[in-house]
Structure formats: structure tokens, C-alpha cells
Amino acid sequence: MHTKQGVDLRLGVGVKRLVGDGFKVSGVELTDGIHIPADMVIVGIGIIPSVEPVKRTGATGENGIDVDKQCRTSVAGIFSIGDCACYANAWAGGRHFRVESVQNASDMANTVAKVLCGQDVTYDALPWFWSNQYDCRLQTAGLSVEYDQAVVRGSVAEAKFSLVYCKDGRVVAIDCVNNTKDYVQARKLIESRTKIDPVRLADASIPLKESVSQ
């Protein structure tokens, strides 16, 4: 999709250095010796969460800051939310990891606000994510970290399809490409942990919500 839009993807090669006059970049030198002229360089290299100020309080964590179901760190009175918070995710079999999405950051913030106001709530929102790339709408719900079956629904060639991830006969996650209907229905199936019929699931002419196991 990106290549069709004119993006030049170079794989298996690194950036050796940025070339410029010390003030403005004029190009990029690759590890294979090729020089690519550039007016502007945008660096997308992932993130490392900035956790040092929180760590200095004594809060623990190997990958970010460890928090419990109410976003509490190991230090009384200090909470951690968003990209840097590492917790046992109920939507991934209790595995501990950080989730990097706007949904996660704002839902954790809501949880902490309620906890500070004395409400007995826990953070267990279903993770979801979206991105628009050109005319392509990407939406995901759930976490596809643990599954025993992945089913494609729809047409990959026409860029309108879903990849449904199941575990023990239940939908645990979905990736949708231009398929909002599947996304909306799958969220409900994931949240209700409903048993589904894998044969009906694979038939894109049958709405997802009608794939429930009889």
C-alpha cells in the first residue's frame, strides 16, 4: 500500500549518518554507502519510556513502572499511567506488559481519578487502537498476543478484510482493514467472551455477531 503511494522502502539496511552543514540536513548516508538527498528527516525509532523521576521515588519495574489494577506503583501514594505503566493485562491472560496507545493512557487516567475520589474501581478496559493511512482505515480490538487460531474474513485483494484471533473457541482480538462493521461487532464478542462457531466465523457473508456457537 505504501509502495503504491510512492514510498521508497529500504529494508535490511541501516542509517550510517545524517549529512548536513551542521545546521541543516541535506541527506542521509546508508550503511550500504548509498546517499539519499533530503530536505527534512523524520525519525521514527520506537520509544523508551522516561521513568527515571518515578524510579527515584523507589518505584519498581523492569519494563517501565509496575502498577497494580488501580495503577498504584510499589510506593504508597504514587500512581503511574500510560505508556510507562506495566501491568497484568486481563485481555492477555494476565501477562505483564506496557500498552502504548491513547486509549490506554486516557482510560488509566480515568481509573486513577476515580480511585483518588475514593471509588473502588479497577483498570480492565479492552484495548483498542486505530490509524488511518491514505484511504485505509486500520482498527484493532483486544490483544493478539496469545491465540490458537487466526481466521481471515473478507477480501485481502480488495483491502477490506479482518483477521480474527481466537483462543479456546473464543474471539480474543481482531485486526480490521476497512471493515468497521466487523470491528464493532468483534468488540462485543471479545468483551462478552462468547463462544463462536469457527466455520461461520470464516464466512464473511455472515455477520460476526451471528457466528455465536449454538
Ligand SMILES: Cc1cc2nc3c(=O)[nH]c(=O)nc-3n(C[C@H](O)[C@H](O)[C@H](O)COP(=O)(O)OP(=O)(O)OC[C@H]3O[C@@H](n4cnc5c(N)ncnc54)[C@H](O)[C@@H]3O)c2cc1C
Ligand atoms: C509517532 C507516533 C504515532 C502514534 N500513533 C498513535 C495512534 O495512531 N493511535 C494511538 O492510540 N496511539 C498512538 N501513539 C501512541 C500514543 O501517542 C501514546 O500511547 C500516548 O501518547 C501515551 O500517553 P502518555 O500520557 O502515557 O505519554 P506521552 O503522551 O508520551 O506523555 C508523556 C509526557 O511526559 C513528558 N515527560 C517525560 N519525562 C518528563 C520529565 N522528567 N519531567 C516532565 N515531563 C516529562 C513528555 O515530554 C510527554 O509530554 C503514537 C505514538 C507515536 C510516537
